[in-house]
Amino acid sequence: MNDTTLQNFQTQQDPPTASKDAARDPYTQAPTPDKGQPVTRNENVEENLSVRVRDLNLWYGDHQALKDISIDIFANTVTALIGPSGCGKSTFLRCLNRMNDLINSVSIKGLVEMDGHDVNARGMDEVALRRRVGMVFQKPNPFPKSIYENVAYAPRMHDMVSRKADQDELVERALRDAGLWNEVKDKLHEPGTSLSGGQQQRLCIARAIAVRPDVILMDEPTSALDPISTATIEDLMDKLKKDFTIVTVTHNMQQAARVADYTAFFHLGEMIEYNATKQMFSNPHTKKAEDYITGRYG
Amino acid sequence: MSQSFEEISAQLKKRHRRSARMKWMTMGALILSAAFLVVFISDMVVRGWPAFQQAQLQVEVSYDEQSQKLPLAAVDEDVRPLISRGFFRSLPREMENNPELMGTTQTRWVIADSRVDQFLKGNEDRLRPADKETLQALVEDGRAALKFNTTFFTTGDSKMPELAGIASAAIGTVMTMLVTMAVCFPIGVMTAVYLEEFAPDNRLTQLIEININNLAAVPSILFGLLGLAIYISFFGVPRSSPLVGGLTLALMTLPVIIISTRAALRSVPDSIRHAAFGVGCSRWQVVRDHVLPVSLPGILTGSIIGLAQAMGETAPLIIVGMVAFIPDASISITDASTVMPAQIFTWASEPNSAFAEKTAGGILVLLAVLIFLNALAVWLRNKFERRW
Numbered sequence A: 001m002n003d004t005t006l007q008n009f010q011t012q013q014d015p016p017t018a019s020k021d022a023a024r025d026p027y028t029q030a031p032t033p034d035k036g037q038p039v040t041r042n043e044n045v046e047e048n049l050s051v052r053v054r055d056l057n058l059w060y061g062d063h064q065a066l067k068d069i070s071i072d073i074f075a076n077t078v079t080a081l082i083g084p085s086g087c088g089k090s091t092f093l094r095c096l097n098r099m100n101d102l103i104n105s106v107s108i109k110g111l112v113e114m115d116g117h118d119v120n121a122r123g124m125d126e127v128a129l130r131r132r133v134g135m136v137f138q139k140p141n142p143f144p145k146s147i148y149e150n151v152a153y154a155p156r157m158h159d160m161v162s163r164k165a166d167q168d169e170l171v172e173r174a175l176r177d178a179g180l181w182n183e184v185k186d187k188l189h190e191p192g193t194s195l196s197g198g199q200q201q202r203l204c205i206a207r208a209i210a211v212r213p214d215v216i217l218m219d220e221p222t223s224a225l226d227p228i229s230t231a232t233i234e235d236l237m238d239k240l241k242k243d244f245t246i247v248t249v250t251h252n253m254q255q256a257a258r259v260a261d262y263t264a265f266f267h268l269g270e271m272i273e274y275n276a277t278k279q280m281f282s283n284p285h286t287k288k289a290e291d292y293i294t295g296r297y298g
Numbered sequence B: 001m002s003q004s005f006e007e008i009s010a011q012l013k014k015r016h017r018r019s020a021r022m023k024w025m026t027m028g029a030l031i032l033s034a035a036f037l038v039v040f041i042s043d044m045v046v047r048g049w050p051a052f053q054q055a056q057l058q059v060e061v062s063y064d065e066q067s068q069k070l071p072l073a074a075v076d077e078d079v080r081p082l083i084s085r086g087f088f089r090s091l092p093r094e095m096e097n098n099p100e101l102m103g104t105t106q107t108r109w110v111i112a113d114s115r116v117d118q119f120l121k122g123n124e125d126r127l128r129p130a131d132k133e134t135l136q137a138l139v140e141d142g143r144a145a146l147k148f149n150t151t152f153f154t155t156g157d158s159k160m161p162e163l164a165g166i167a168s169a170a171i172g173t174v175m176t177m178l179v180t181m182a183v184c185f186p187i188g189v190m191t192a193v194y195l196e197e198f199a200p201d202n203r204l205t206q207l208i209e210i211n212i213n214n215l216a217a218v219p220s221i222l223f224g225l226l227g228l229a230i231y232i233s234f235f236g237v238p239r240s241s242p243l244v245g246g247l248t249l250a251l252m253t254l255p256v257i258i259i260s261t262r263a264a265l266r267s268v269p270d271s272i273r274h275a276a277f278g279v280g281c282s283r284w285q286v287v288r289d290h291v292l293p294v295s296l297p298g299i300l301t302g303s304i305i306g307l308a309q310a311m312g313e314t315a316p317l318i319i320v321g322m323v324a325f326i327p328d329a330s331i332s333i334t335d336a337s338t339v340m341p342a343q344i345f346t347w348a349s350e351p352n353s354a355f356a357e358k359t360a361g362g363i364l365v366l367l368a369v370l371i372f373l374n375a376l377a378v379w380l381r382n383k384f385e386r387r388w
Helices: A003-013 A089-095 A126-132 A147-157 A163-178 A198-207 A227-240 A252-257 A277-282 A286-292 B005-052 B065-069 B084-096 B113-119 B129-140 B165-200 B205-217 B220-234 B242-266 B271-277 B284-313 B315-319 B340-348 B353-384
Strands: A051-060 A063-074 A078-083 A106-114 A133-136 A217-218 A246-251 A263-269 A269-277 B054-063 B106-111 B144-148
Touching: A051 B054, A063 A089, A063 A217, A063 A246, A063 A263, A063 B005, A063 B065, A078 A252, A078 B065, A089 A246, A106 A286, A106 B084, A126 A133, A126 A227, A133 B271, A147 A163, A147 B284, A163 A198, A163 A227, A163 B353, A198 A217, A198 A227, A198 B005, A227 A246, A227 A252, A246 A263, A252 B284, A252 B340, A263 A286, A269 A277, A269 A286, B005 B054, B054 B113, B065 B084, B084 B106, B113 B129, B113 B205, B113 B353, B129 B144, B144 B271, B165 B205, B165 B242, B165 B284, B165 B340, B165 B353, B205 B242, B220 B242, B220 B315, B242 B271, B242 B284, B242 B315, B315 B340
Parallel strands: A078 A246, A078 A263, A133 A217, A217 A246
Antiparallel strands: A051 A063, A051 A106, A263 A269, B054 B106, B054 B144
16 A cells, blocks of 8 residues: 555545544444454354454564454354555465464464364474364465475374375375376376466365365465466365354455455555454455455455 | 657667676676686596506416415516505405415416506606516506506505505595495484574574584684594594594584584465364474474485585595595404595605595595485485475
8 A cells, every 4th residue: 555545545434524423433432342353243144263363463573563453253154354455465364373373573472272272382282273274375386396296295194194005095085185186097106396387276275175174274375376377276166164163364355255255355464354254345344455455445 | 758669679678788798798708617627627537547457467376285384475576566566465365265276387367566567558658678677568468457456446555556446445435434424424413403493583593593603614624623622532433433523524414414404494384274273283293293204304405415424525524534544344343444535645645656646536426426415415405395
């Protein structure tokens, strides 16, 4: 987001127009009574909590990248994180499997709770966490190994399979779940990097689901792909939410509208609005989210 | 108004001329260095080739009791001065080992004296006139000829040029290199893995990095002095041994291996590390299963080139006493030994022209081994290189 849009944004914000509906006034009060809950829940659906985040703050050195983020992520849903570049949505995503640990200057305060455990607690092993929270990256990054090895590596490492037959079965299931089996079943021992971009990304998804995690994080999984591969991946996300909880970062708002059950809008390190996707795209509660969604900036 | 093509072309002419000039200059530099290389190698081949040939004489050797006591008596008096003293020395033992020879007379090829060798190669003429006549008669009968020099590849150093060979120096080199490799490859690779994959990026690691880079530029003779002071004087490692030589060269090669391994590790894209961390690898699993396999060709190439450099090194080995006269090779790493470059150095200081050709021959053998090692490095890189 450049400077002029930021200025426009601030002038809109100040002074707030008195005639506005109080519920839609974004700037005077927090949008939700319990901060972590979405403003509107999806109706008639029983959804269990998967990850609970409360007052999460993150600094890169002196720069605060996340400010008091509170969010409830529900099991077996797709949650999309949207917002302009540099708003902290990827940073937030990486807090959920502690990938930010790899960066030296990061300091984190706040609660990220999964299955009753604080993932940032001293006793939490990040390897155990990543076993339960898989990740798919922006650019397809299969291991420089065969297609088979790409999928079989992690389960074998985590001692999930001992016999070769079990391993074969697990590889097949993961590739089937990722919708890749029919395309690669005859060339399992060719390098994973020989596949096309979209196939590579589905291979990465197969690699992530092979260890049967609870949550799969996707960091702009389709931004490097063509429209047809993107549609395939979106269909896949829809199917996978039956078994997994999916949190995805996307730049593409149509994609969020298409695949997500819940959408969280981030701006300058803050979470502005968290809402059921239908509600978010038809009648957002905050003006910032409305401006972003309608394409006034971002 | 924008410029026409004619105007732009006129300006461009000068730029194109300059780039053409640069092209010729850079190409000239390449041709010059290639020319140096060709001159050097062809000179070595021309000088060293005779070392692979050796004069031999076909004479009648009578194996009897007298020649067992006095080996000189085994051959005719007039060819006696033409034959290598080494042959006469080895005769009694030969008869002891082969009792069935006793009482027979064999016509066989024997190694000629180095003066004959040099005369036949046209290098110098130090034969007495009478001996020269005898030799000429032998040559006319086809009983004196230059044959392939197996002695050069099977024996150690000798004061008799016709018996001097590179074998014991080659064995010394192999053992020294084994010690060097065994010490510096694991330590170097592990140091680099720690610095690149585990260590935090702080003042201390930066200081270590600067010092390692500086160590790579330290003159090699200083490592020899360090080896002398620490290994020989302090730890009492036997001097002149492949053990002390290998340890000294390991000191010298370590920074090279660390630097090349770090470069190889750094060239592995972070996306592979992230993918591995993402599926729940521990740091060591990331390194062992993903980073090392990808960087292996680079690590091997760097290490082999570092070892090849160490193999050609003489200065530090002079300091730890590996320039020794070693007639018989020993395969113990604690016995006195010499290495190929040191052997070449020893031969180079001999005034005799027979040793001069050995010097060039030794250089050819050393070059052949180095070219083989570098080719191995290239082959390994191609074999293990993978795309991602």
